[in-house]
Amino acid sequence: MANENLVMGFDLGGTKMLAAVMSEDDRILGRSKQRTMSQEEPEEIYARIVATIRGALADAGKEAGDILGIGIGSPGPLDLDKGKILDTPNLNLRQFPLKARLEEEFGFKVLLDNDVNVGTYGEYRFGAGKGFRHVVGIFPGTGIGGGLVLDGKLFHGATGAAGEVGHMIVQMGGPLCGCGQYGCLEAVASKTSMAKDMVMLASNGLAPTVLGDGGTDMKRITSKTFRKAIKANEQPVIRLVDRAAEMLGVGMANCVNLLSPEIIVLGGGLIEKLGRSYLQVAEASMRRHAMPFLVEKVKVKAAVLGDDAVILGGAALLRESLGLGGTP
C-alpha cells in the first residue's frame, strides 16, 4: 500500500503530543493525541510517542508498512543530522536518539526538526504564509520562538538552530530574561515577562483580577488571565500588554531590516487569546521601527492552522526530504 505515498506528521510538545497520517494530497486521514507527561522517565515519554503514532495509524486504518516516514517537530536544541534531542527544558529527554529509535521501531524514515521551524513551515505551505517565498514565523508564548523560510526553503543556518528571535537583544540594559541576559525580546514581550510584571502589580493591589485569578504565582498566570484583566479594564495591565506588543513590533522590525521578508506570521497562544487589537499594536510598532523601504509591502497575519501547523509542516518536510511533492 506504500504506493499511496502516505506520510505522518508529529508534534512533540511540552504539554501534549499529536500525530496524524496524511494523504498524498495533504488531507489528514487519521490522528491521535496524548498528554505529554514532560517530567516522566525518558523511556516512558518514548513509549507515549510510540503509542501516539500507533493511535494515528489505527485511526487511519493503516499500518507502519503503509507509511513512507514521519516528520517530527520537537523542542530543541536538536542534532538535526543525527535526529537527536540534545537537551530541552520542556521535556525530560537528554541526548535522546529519537530518529534512530523510531526508525528501528517502525521501519520508516524519521525526520526531526525544531517545533517552531516545523510550525512555520506548516503555515508557509498550508496556512497564513501560503503563496509567499520569504516568511518569518514568530510565536510569542512562554518564550518567543522563531522560524525562517527564505527563498522558499526552511532556513537552518550552520547549527540547525537559526531563528532565535526571542533572544535578540532589543533593549540593551533592559529587564532580565529567563536566559540570564538582559533586554532580550523574550524579556520584554513574552507571556513570561508579562506574567512576572502582572504578579508584581497584583501583589501591590494594582491588578485585582490577576490577583483573584492566579494570585501572585507567575506560573498560574495564563493568557486567559490577561484577557480577563483587560476586559475588566485594569489600566496597569492594559498598559503592560500594550507595551509588550509594542516591543514585539520592535523585534518584528529587526527581522524585517535584516531579512526583508514578504510576510510575518504571528502564532501561539498569546496571539490567539489577545486577538486583533494586540496584533494591531505590534504591527503598527513594526511599521514605525523598520526602514520604510523594507517594511512598506510586508504583510502581518495571525497563524491559521493552530494545533495542526506542526503536524502538517512535519509531514510536508518529510515528503520533500524524500523528493516527493515539494515546494509549490
Add this chain to the structure above:
Amino acid sequence: MANENLVMGFDLGGTKMLAAVMSEDDRILGRSKQRTMSQEEPEEIYARIVATIRGALADAGKEAGDILGIGIGSPGPLDLDKGKILDTPNLNLRQFPLKARLEEEFGFKVLLDNDVNVGTYGEYRFGAGKGFRHVVGIFPGTGIGGGLVLDGKLFHGATGAAGEVGHMIVQMGGPLCGCGQYGCLEAVASKTSMAKDMVMLASNGLAPTVLGDGGTDMKRITSKTFRKAIKANEQPVIRLVDRAAEMLGVGMANCVNLLSPEIIVLGGGLIEKLGRSYLQVAEASMRRHAMPFLVEKVKVKAAVLGDDAVILGGAALLRESLGLGGTP
C-alpha cells in the same frame, strides 16, 4: 577574444570609484580609479563611471568587445531587477538607470547590486569568508552596512535590500540615529555616533586631542582622530570607543541568534584603523550576548581584501549570473 571569459568588477563609492578587468581564474588584468565627485550633475558622474571603465580596459589592453559583462557594487537603495539606482544620500543619482545606460554604451551585460552585499560576497569568495557557507558581513563606518551569504548564496530578501544590520534596534529608548529612530545599532556603534560624542567631549574640554585634530565639527572627526586620541590615552575617548565595540558585539550576537552563521567578517575603515583590540572587544561582547549553542563555533575575522572586495565580488557575481564559474 570573448572566449577568454573576461569580466569586470566595479566599485561605485561615495568618495572614489574603482574598476578592474578580471581573468577567468580571478586575476586582475587591469584597473582604474577615479575620485567620485558625489554632488556633481548625474550626467557628469555617469561620464566618470564610463571613463573609469574605459581606463581599466585600456590598462588591461582590452576592448569592450572582449568583456562578457560588469558587476557593480553601488550604494542603495537599488532596483536590482531593473539595475536602477533609486536614491542614495552618498551620490547625486536618483532613479538612475545605470544598467540600461551602460549596456547601451558598452554592449556587455551589467549587474548592479548593493555595495555592502557585493563586498561581503567578495570576502566570501576570495577573502576572510572563503570556505564557509553562512557568512555575515558587517561594515561599521559612517553607517553600519551588512551583507548576508546564506547557504552559499548572496541573500537579498523580498526587496533586494536584506541585511540592514545598522538599523536593527538594540537599545530601545537609546540614542538618536541618523535615520530618525532611537537605539539603532548605528546610533550606538557607528563612526558617526562616536564622532558626535567625541565632539561633545571636545567642546567640554575632555578630549584635547580630538579638539586639536578636528575641533568640534563632527564631520572633521576621522578614524585617524580616534586612533590619535586613544594613543594619547584620553580616557573618555577610550571608554566611548570600547562601549561602541561592545554594542557592535550586541548587533553581531543578534545576527548569530537569528541566522546561525559560521563566520562574521568585519570590514571597513573603522576596523582597519582601530585594529585588533577593537575587534577583540566586539568579539568578546558577541560571545557574551549570543546563545551559547549558536555562538560556540562562530568565527570572527577582519576583512582582508580592503578596496578590492567590491571589484572582486562584483566580477564573481556577474560571472555566476552568466552561469560561468560559480560557487566553489
